[in-house]
Amino acid sequence: MxxxxxAPIAFLFMGLLLLSVGFGQSWSVALGxxxxxxxxxxxxxxxxxxxxxxxxxxxxxxxxxxxxxxxxxxxxxxxVQEAWSLGGFGLLTSLLVIVSGYILVLLIRKNLSSLLLRRIMITTISLLGLFIVLYFYKPAVSSIESINPAKTGFLxxxxxxxxxxxxxxxxxxxxxxxxxxxxxxxxxxxxxxxxxxxxxxxxxxxxxxxxxxxxxxxxxxxxxxxxxxxxxxxxxxxxxxxxxxxxxxxxxxxxxxxxxxxxxxxxxxxxxxxxxxxxxxxxxxxxxxxxxxxxxxxxxxxxxxxxxxxxxxxxxxxxxxxxxxxxxxxxxxxxxxxxxxxxxxxxxxxxxxxxxxxxxxxxxxxxxxxxxxxxxxxxxxxxxxxxxxxxxxxxxxxxxxxxxxxxxxxxxxxxxxxxxxxxxxxxxxxxxxxxxxxxxxxxxxxxxxxxxxxxx
Amino acid sequence: MQNKYFECHNLIGGYGGADILHGCSIAIDKNEIVVIVGPNGAGKSTAMKAMLGMIQIKSGTISFNGNDISKLSPQDRINQGLSFVPQTNNVFTELTVRENLEIGAYIRKDNFEETIEQIYDLFPVLKDKRSQLAGELSGGQRQQVAVGRALMTKPSVLMLDEPTAGVSPIVMDELFERIIEIKKTGMAILIVEQNAKQALNIADYGYVLVNGENKHFGTGAELLDNKEVRQSFLGG
Amino acid sequence: MEYIDIINAIVLLSNFVLLPAITYGSQLALAALGVTLIYAVLRFSNFAHGDLMSFGTMATILITWWLQSIGITGGILPTALIALPFGILATIILCLFIDRSVYKFYRKQKSVPVVFMIVSVGVMFTLNALVRFIIGPNDRKFFDGEKFIIKAIEFKNLTGLDEGLAIRSTQVITIVVAIVTMVLLFWFLQKSKTGKSMRAFSNNEDLALLSGINPDRVVLYTWIIVGALATIAGVLYGLDKSFKPYTYFSLVLPMFAAAIIGGVGSPIGAIVGGYIIGFSEVMLTYAYKKFLMYILPTNLEPSGLVQFLSTDYKFAISFIILVIVLIIRPTGIFKGKTL
The missing domain is CATH 1.10.3470 (ABC transporter involved in vitamin B12 uptake, BtuC)
Incomplete structure (x- = not known):
């Protein structure tokens, strides 16, 4: 019993605590x-x-x-339209490269049975992907971040x-x-x-x-x-x-x-x-x-x-x-x-x-x-x-x-x-x-x- | 039954839950090998753990050297001269062979170098492997480390829980030979065994436990001759 | 390219990578040793370890101030080194008090590790509050004594090289104290009876009990060592950088990373892990441009900073390594679990 x-007692108690804040401090504080x-x-x-x-x-x-x-x-x-037009392409390309790289790795893991070959392929793809991403990503980011940095500077x-x-x-x-x-x-x-x-x-x-x-x-x-x-x-x-x-x-x-x-x-x-x-x-x-x-x-x-x-x-x-x-x-x-x-x-x-x-x-x-x-x-x-x-x-x-x-x-x-x-x-x-x-x-x-x- | 060196009488109990022991009694004297055999789940190991105090018993008595020890903790019983080799996890795998022996002598305040030498004499292979980690040894060698560790306290009772489980027949024979040698030093040795025939061969006295009760008991030879024991437990 | 360029490059690297990395690595290694010891003997991940370090450092700082106020200083050495033993003592007392009042109960109940871990979060909060309450949340420097063993400019004048090597005394103190502490710890664990019993307990608790090892004693010694290690690590870190309660709380992640990478429960692993994290943080965020300028022909000079990761991510490196290790080899380099 x-x-x-x-549960009811606990919530009643909680309610009383909040009410006491409402009456004691202020309702604004209580609601906050x-x-x-x-x-x-x-x-x-x-x-x-x-x-x-x-x-x-x-x-x-x-x-x-x-x-x-x-x-x-x-x-x-x-x-931020300007940011999109300047850096959107680079960022989207980077994203595309990451996603396709991920899918490629998944495919390799699924279909290649040779462990060594698998590791070599995955490492190569990861490194290659990293370089491609960096190539697109860095200039895109710096152009986005340079747009009115005090107010926007983001997408x-x-x-x-x-x-x-x-x-x-x-x-x-x-x-x-x-x-x-x-x-x-x-x-x-x-x-x-x-x-x-x-x-x-x-x-x-x-x-x-x-x-x-x-x-x-x-x-x-x-x-x-x-x-x-x-x-x-x-x-x-x-x-x-x-x-x-x-x-x-x-x-x-x-x-x-x-x-x-x-x-x-x-x-x-x-x-x-x-x-x-x-x-x-x-x-x-x-x-x-x-x-x-x-x-x-x-x-x-x-x-x-x-x-x-x-x-x-x-x-x-x-x-x-x-x-x-x-x-x-x-x-x-x-x-x-x-x-x-x-x-x-x-x-x-x-x-x-x-x-x-x-x-x-x-x-x-x-x-x-x-x-x-x-x-x-x-x-x-x-x-x-x-x-x-x-x-x-x-x-x-x-x-x-x-x-x-x-x-x-x-x-x-x-x-x-x-x-x-x-x-x-x-x-x-x-x-x-x-x-x-x-x-x-x-x-x-x-x-x-x-x-x-x-x-x- | 007259008072023996180490004995328990009418043990009843188990691991919480349902009782496993239903009134078994075991007794052993110095300079004696006593073997407990029986089917799986008969309570052989449980009886041994109860004698060591690792399991609380509901009723029954355990006496050692004439004193009631049934209220003592396992540590205190070990201090009094009992020693136990568990069936599994019975060595410190990450410690060297020598360190295993040193830990065995943990409760001793005196110099134990002599005991270590004695154990090296008993198990010469341990001397060669003394600086190796126990976890890197073969199964038979590990059992030797385990027995050696238990002997380091210079116990008066050595209790072994299925020492030959999982080792090859040759290793088993050698281990039993060593156990006979240990007995000659005057120790009381209590063994729980699955390999009943071989164990009864070296036993001075044996118990067949069934459902936590003494079903048969007698000298090793008597039990080996007993037709019922042979048919039920020794495979003909 | 001249050989002088190579020497300049080596000096440059020593000054900005090698020395800072060894120093930080040593501090982390000592901290991780504490984490690993708790794990090996008490079998839980102690989230409160960073705050334990923080408490030990605070105690040492308070004693340092007191010593300074009565006119005792360490001369060319930091006064904190004189205060350190007292700080250690205070931390050990605290550890034992926490063990008695908090952890012992759960040990008797044979609680699962995750319960200990949650409880250690509670300890983390209380300790964190205690330290902030006593000394405040602000950044404090408590280093005194001679700051440099050799200044960059002195080194340049001495050797005539373009690059200077500045050796700060806190770096040398850290390395020396860390080595001494580690040697003592290993000697204790490997050679002393109590140390062996701790290793045995950590390896096989049941068999240790059967061998007559008293678990309370093992736990007691573990807390004593952990208290000492935490204080030493904390004070060395504070001397080298500065003391701030929040930073110490945050150190819990790199030191967990160090302990896990090495194989949690393995002291050697903790040390190796500490240095791996230390070196990774420094090496991955260092800009190698100048270094490459020395060793590469002029026409191959890099245009960018040649930095693997921006320093913004310095703190995240340990987590990244940790996550990678957990995925590839969760047992760590030295398969841990026992001392």
Whole structure:
């Protein structure tokens, strides 16, 4: 009975936490946290598909988030025509050479039986391909990057509504996951973790330094939005009417007309911010619910049962003829695609793509903590983990500062130790994350909302 | 049954789950080779591991040199003079032959050079290969390293779990000869064996275990003569 | 082409490739040794190793500052070398505390390696926070003493060559300390009774227990050695470059790469792996234009920089090598698993 109540209690608790932020700090802050909680929940759902369903330790989450992020740029940014006309040919040729080289290598591997000959051919093709690619690629890149480097200097995107990028981000992440999975999924769990961690760093390195693609560390800012802009809302008659109507009691309580107008203006500015955040929250909730519905269906399907069987006993599963590698590849692609969707959503919410901000602590390991705290293998658990851990991540900073102030209250105002502690307090949130993970692993290894289906 | 040097009585237990031992009793004296034979899954190795303390027993007694040792950990039993050669993974493959022997003497505080020389005398090939990694040796040589390692503590009881599994008949005969030589030093030797006929040949006493119980027991010769034992376990 | 050009080319390469690569390789090798020892004995990939290095370095820096404040310095040598033993001690105490309070529980439970690995991520976070909390997240240089053994200009004057060879004292200190540490470690593992018991435990745990080896003792010694190695590696890296908690956290990947390339669990492999990564990072990002100008005839002089990879990718090289090794030969060069 208590087991069944765990999920409602957990979410009730989470709701209360968010409400307390709403009442205590402000609704804008609360909604800001909720939006990132929703994105985090999607990320941890994706990781849960890999870890909870199949036991795959993917430490490359950051890479897939970033791939989602870059697809937001590639979908929504206006194309830079000049760059395309100058460097498009060279880049497309390079791409063509890479793809045809890859296909050629695949053909050789399939059809040539002599190992030596195969190796010689593959090496030759790779080297030859590399030279051809470099020949076209380098001049193309330098001409693209020289076009108005302060503003563009990259190919731009397709100029489509950014919301499409959520799907595209998932697809891109899935495609990349296919290749990464092909390389790494045969490895033991800890090697898989290290390899994926390394590959995600390579992905970030590429995004940081291939300026023609997404301006590298110069960032792409001012991405378009799927929701209205605050400035537009503040001009819109319907919005002003709506806000005045909702607050008419408070407004009419102010008698002085000038004060009333100032108050209304302030209300409209505040409400426009809230309105935008609510729009995002609704969009994200829809995506979360769709993914949750699919995840739950998958988990309870024969496919999901087979995944768990493989996870719990790989040898037995392979003994009855299950192709473990293929199943793992599927689950790796699907999970990564979900993370990619979340990555695109995150960049959409930020309105900018900043490759320098992708750090493994924030985008890989925190997501891991979400999944483990929530309950590996349980989708609701992952969502709770996403909400709870993100909430802690944000609120840990004011909390630590508060605690430090309380602890050092007895010291002089400009006491060296006190000042140092106050300055260092924000770092305690990493400590809190570590402790949450350690305590969960120790005392609640199944997580807050444990997997409900019995392990076979 | 009078008190022997090392004996267990009415052992019941197994690896968690269902019991494997259903009241088997085994006894051995100094200067004696005792062989446990029986069909697969009869609990031969389990009985030996229980005597060594690697498996918790539910009931029964284990006594050594007149003392009850059934509550002691395997390490403590080894300190008291038991020594065990597992069936598989019984050498340190990444260590040299000499290092294997040195690790065998890990619990000894005194100088063990003499013991090493004795083992080199017993297994001369080990002396030639002393600087080689044990993992590079042949199966028979590995068994010699394994037995040598177990002898390094100068134990009073040597327990061997299927020492001839997977070695050629010639190597097996040689190994048994060496075991007889070891016995002559006054040691008690307990062997679990699949190759029942050859093992009973060198045994002073033997037990046939079936379903975790003593089915037959007697001197090696008696068991070899016993018609039922011959038909069921020795292939006629 | 004259022979003087060849000498100039060699000096150039020594100055910009050989010396930096050996130095960095030594630092990585020491770090990778720690990773490999944990793997061989405790059987998990310790994600917290970079932060352990960071803690050890921080402890050493704090003691260095204290020593400097009371007027003790190392003269021409960095004061940190005097502080190093105390830093090692602090790190060992920390290691043992973490083992008691965290890892021991899972050892008793006989948890699978991936659980240890996840737990080590938790340790990584807490240590990372601890270090940032105590010393702050900023870049710190704590080198004092004589900076150069020989300056480029001095070398040029001395030899009359066009190219200078600058030998920084941190490079020599790194190499000397690394060699001494490695020799001591190998002597310990190969010759001492405890070292042999560690190798035995790593090779065949069950048989080691049957031989009367006390696992707690093996674990204790492993953490002592790991704490020492992590601190030495961290301090050498910090002296040579600088200390920044985030950089140390990021070092976990090159050192995993080094350990895995060599064959995780194999100390020799860790050392070789460390140098492979060190050399690859430096050699693949060095622009060989000037070098080629010395050794090639004038009409063949290269037009570009002759650089295999842009320095932007320096950090990614170790991951690329790692991934390639994992695909081609996951067991590493020296088939690892045991000491």
């Amino acid at each position: 208590i087991e069944k109540l765990r 946290i909720i939006n990132l909680c929703l994105i985090s929940a999607i990320m941890s759902l994706g990781v849960n598909i890999q870890w909870g369903y199949a036991g795959l330790f993917n430490a490359g989450i950051m890479g897939f988030v970033a791939i989602g992020g870059v697809s937001a740029v590639l979908v929504s940014h206006e194309p 731009g995107g397709l100029g489509l509504p950014i919301i499409y990028s959520w799907l595209v981000g998932g697809i891109f992440a899935g495609i990349v996951a296919f290749f990464i999975g092909k390389i790494t999924l045969g490895l033991r769990s800890d090697y898989l973790a290290i390899a994926t961690l390394g590959i995600s760093e390579i992905v970030i390195a590429i995004l940081k330094h291939e300026d023609w693609l997404s301006r590298g560390v110069k960032n792409v800012t001012g991405l378009s939005r799927p929701v209205p802009y605050e400035v537009d809302l503040q001009q819109a008659d319907w919005f002003i009417t709506l806000v005045s109507w909702i607050n008419h009691q408070k407004i009419s309580a102010i008698l002085n007309l000038t004060d009333q107008q100032i108050y209304i203006n302030q209300l409209i500015i505040d409400s426009s911010g809230l309105y935008v955040k609510i729009c995002y929250a609704l969009l994200f909730t829809v995506v979360l619910l769709i993914i949750l519905a699919f995840s739950n269906r998958a988990l309870n399907s024969p496919w999901g049962r087979m995944m768990r069987a493989i996870r719990d006993n790989e040898d037995a599963a392979s003994a009855i003829g299950k192709n473990i590698f293929k199943q793992h590849l599927q689950v790796f692609i699907i999970g990564s695609a979900v993370v990619g969707i979340a990555g695109a959503m995150l960049t959409t919410l930020d309105g900018q793509f900043t490759p320098g901000s992708y750090q493994p602590l924030r985008f890989t390991f925190i997501v891991w903590i979400m999944v483990i705290v929530g309950g590996s293998g349980n989708n609701l658990g992952s969502i709770f983990g996403g909400f709870f851990v993100w909430f802690m991540w944000i609120e840990a900073e004011p909390l630590s500062i508060f605690i430090v102030h309380a602890l050092t209250g007895g010291l002089d105002f400009d006491n060296v130790i006190r000042l140092h502690l106050i300055k260092s307090a924000p770092h305690l949130r990493l400590f809190l994350m570590g402790m949450i993970l350690l305590l969960t692993m120790r005392f609640m290894p199944q997580g807050v909302i444990p997997e409900t289906i019995k392990r076979t």
